[in-house]
Amino acid sequence: MVVKGARSGFVENIRVNRSLIRRMIRYPGLKFERLNLGRITNTEVNIAYIDGIVMEGLVEEIKKRIGKLDIDGLANFGMLQEMIDDSTFSIFHQSYSTERPDRACSCLLEGRALILMDNFPFVVVVPSAITHFFQSAEDYSSKYLVASFERLLRFVGLNITVLLPGLYVAIFSYHHEMIPTELLKSISQAREQLPFPIFLEMLILELSFEILREAGVRLPRPVGQAISIVGALVIGQAAVAARLVSPPSIIIVALTAIASFTIPIPEGSDAHRLLRFPVLLAAGAFGLPGIITAWLILLVHLAGLRSFGVPYLSPVSPFSLSDWKDFLIRVPSSFMKKRPIQTGKSNIKRQGRWKQGGE
């Protein structure tokens, strides 16, 4: 959902979806290639791309990967996403799905391809990269300064999601000298006579938050609200009053939970929500060195990850300055003259020479 922007979304009918894309890109080079998938279900799958812009060899690679599949039927487009991923065991999806035609079309213009699947109101965008964790469709409808601020917020949010519970545990159970004296005093007073060590307390709270979230997703909206009120407010308040958990820990868990929702695509936020548990374990066992090690392992993994041959960490590594214009900050639209270097190599120029302003 966006506040400002197109309200249209893909539907279950692939023919409607094709026309939604076609309405946005009225160009003869826009092509849909039709495949059938599933021996029994015979689901229609389309690969959409713009001829002359799409990354070289991408369409052939997708066709090859889909063609290899020998399966009776696909229950969900997520299965397709998982089956065509480069690295099966990675915690990150190496493609991402969107239900917004405008988002899908902007990806087409970046040289990416879409995979449409009949009966599902989502399209899969390949290749995907870390930039997608921070980009939201709304960024382009708000002014560049606001959009940049929001992207930086998402970056902070992502780091909070993964690191904050771990940092809290590490610092308050190993590195007391790092904490300002007054803060340490107030926290240790709040923790006076509590039954659980800080690590166990955080683990319990984080798990109960996940349970709460999962329960809330399953329930219809009016009931879901009741659950969140009972769960978050009543239980939280009662747990503090009963001196089972300390108020600072509740604050940390709540902050982490809220921060995890700043990541715009579910592929990103799910992975990072899960990642905070290994970080928490490492922090509980080893303190800050543990967190640093966990973070390094994550970075090494990300640096080695590829999505259809495109490095997942681009434009951070391999570094590309022009792609940073649309990564953690968003520069004014008139400055984004090139397509992303990794996917748009075959037709890099996006805008011609022109100068903004009056005569």
Added chain:
Amino acid sequence: MARKVLALLAIIPLLLLPGGCWDRRETENLLLVDSIVFGKSNTGETEQYKVSFITARPSSGGGGQVGTGGEGGAAQAATQWEAISYGSTLEEAIRKFSLRSPRHVYLAHNRIIMFEEGLAKEGISQVVDFLVRSRDIRLRNYVLVVKGHEPDLLTSSPQFEDTLAGELFSILETSIGEGDYYYPSDLNILAQDVLTNGQDPWAPFIETFSSAQTSTRSTSQSVIIKGTALFKGGRLVGYLDAEETQRFLLLKGLSNSGIYDIESNGRKLSYRYQQAKVKRRLTVEDGRVNVYFDVKLKGLLEEIHFYTNLSKTEIDSLEKRLSAKAEAALLETVNRCKELGSDALGIGRLIHSRKPEIWKEISENWYSIYPEIGIVIDVKAQIAGTALGSKPIVPKTSE
């Protein structure tokens, strides 16, 4: 393959268990020491160090709305815990404290280190050496000398903050600049002064006072910063009072504000300088070393109790008289240092850095030469104007 993966999945968490957690400590199990007082015990036959710890007692009221009582003045005494521990070495004295401390003694958040007068007179070098090399103690710890008996200190109560250490810390941390009657010296400065040739240590000193002197409502005893304690070598030799401290700090270049009063027309004028520049020079005339302090002050007349328009000539004459008065006061402070034999001003250090060849000759018996060194002070006080928003409300024809 699958078996290997399963085995790895089981082994890795098990490996975490023995490796980790060995120095994990819960915050609520720490005894956060606010302040340490070092002294010598005088009761036993053998010399023993006496180390007192001042800590804040944890109140269970910290957890939000749970704690009920504990608010109000009556609970103040209960928030502080003082404990004394003895040992023939400092380490022993600190470790022995764990015999009676219900929690793990944690010194990394200590903020003030105090030296009892008795110990300071015998020498602080060993204690400073211990503190500087101790892992937990931070060099940022403030340093104080306690004049009088330590038991007095431990029984005094804070007047404003929760604990005595908290009160002293707040005084040291926040009040600097408002008159510059003391300088919050820390362990870093003290250790450097102990180690530097031709520089004697100094530190602010505190004294207990009965609060009946300053407040009519309570009669409990509290502490006050009185001035600066001067050392010779590592031994305490004497004290400067608050006014002398102001001059002392000015000469050391650590303070740039202060007050002088002067009489004019039979009434007092108060001059407050807010900029001070001190230039130190050195001349050698046939083997005799002279040290010059060129002091430039700039400030305002802050208090005038008579009606006048200060003319240029009047200001000039006031400036001259102020300069002379400041000169005399500063010289008096220098002479006081000389009298005590403490080179806390760092005259030796100045000679060492400017004329190393002369320092080589005199460093051997510096303390006998030091009182003979000629020290000349030249003050130029400048009155930038008056700080009065309006003319004094005094009838013209009052007298």
